[in-house]
Amino acid sequence: MKKNISIIGVPMDLGQMRRGVDMGPSAIRYAGVAERLERLGHSINDLGNIEIAQPERVHTSDSTLRNLKAVAEGNLKLADKVDEVIASKDFPLVFxxxxxxxxxxxxGVSKHYENLGVIWYDAHGDLNTSDTSPSGNIHGMPLAVSLGIGDESLTSIGGYSPKVKPENIVIIGARSLDEGERELIKERGIKVFTMHEVDRMGMTKVMEEAVNYLKDRTDGVHLSLDLDGLDPSDAPGVGTPVLGGISYRESHLAMEMLAESNLITSAEFVEVNPILDDKNRTASVAVALMGSLFGEKLL
Structure with missing residues (x-):
């Protein structure tokens, strides 16, 4: 099914400490994403980048959360843009x-759905708060924030909270969880397929269960894919690599099965850091996975 896809770049590197991830959107574009998706018959509208404050000009507030004000401001702009894209009936694809x-x-997505589902494809749970985070880095908190847990300047973005219900979340590929995240997962009943399940069940079974779990309880599903969900041997250009991750081929299978399910209504691909990469390899992996997500097949 051909889609009208609007691309939004977000050169944000304020949610963590390693410079370079702000160049991720450019790296993904350079790897030929628009051309690849157009060859599949989709219509591409590249909306450019959201303007993000430069780190040198950012003053950290009294909060223990790093660059809180600037991160909140950037996400507010992004929420408005994603809202506009969905209102225009386009598919938002965020880099x-x-x-x-x-x-x-x-x-920006959730206000358009009564029961938004989320597939969180990631080595991490991103369920930390200011109380549980060992670093104060907000890139380890977005799923908690979207559940309505965290600083009000973040949870209130969009004018409502929470954005997603815990029973509508599926985490795939987790292998690095802090103690507070483990407690929250158990407390809220969040469905998680760790690398243990991926290894033991196989990716086919994991994705079948994830799709079946979400398809009847949600009216839309957002895919949030962190490239560190893959093993560092396949995606080296990420800020927080964790050994023992999902393989390149398993990830293609996951995306192909999501394409067949026709469940995904919005998507983002994050944490591509060209400075840490090898000849733009990780951005190229991201683009290849997008090809599979949007229907690319060998035959």
């Missing part, structure tokens, strides 16, 4: 930037 941008993406 990061660090994973804190999911706060704005979900704020």
């Amino acid at each position: 990061g930037g660090d994973h804190s941008i999911a706060i704005g993406t979900l704020a």
Whole structure:
């Protein structure tokens, strides 16, 4: 099914400490994403980048959360833009930037759905708060924020909270969870397929269960794919690599199965850091996975 896809770049590197991830949207574009999706018959409208404050001009507030004010402002702009894209009946495809941008993406998406589902494809749970985070980096908090847990300047973006219900979330590929995140997962009953399940069940079974779990309880599903969900051998250009991740081929299978399910109504690909990469390899992986998500097949 051909789509009208609006691309939004978010050069955000304020949600964490490693510079370079702000160049992720440019790296993904350079890897040929528009051309690849157009070859599949989709119509592409590249809306350019959301303007993000430069780190040198950012003053951290009294909060323990790093660059809180600037991260909140950037996500507010993103939420408004995503809202506009969905209102125009286009499919929003967001490029990061660090994973804190999911706060704005979900704020813009969720207002259009009664029961938005979320597939969080990531090595991490991103369920930390100011109380549980060991670093104060907001890129480790966007899923908690979207559940309505966290600083009000973040949870209130879009004018409502929460953006998603815990029973409508599926995390895939987790292998690095802080203690507070583990407690929150158990407390809220969030469905998680760790790497143990991926290894033991196989990606086919994991994706079948994820799709079946979400299809009858949601009226739209957002895919938030962090490139560190893949093993660093396949996606080296990420800020927080964790060994023992999902393989390149398993990830293609996951995207192909999501394409067949026709469940995904919005998507973002985040944490591509060209400075840490090898010849733009990670951005190229992201583009290849987008090809599979939007219907690319060998035959």
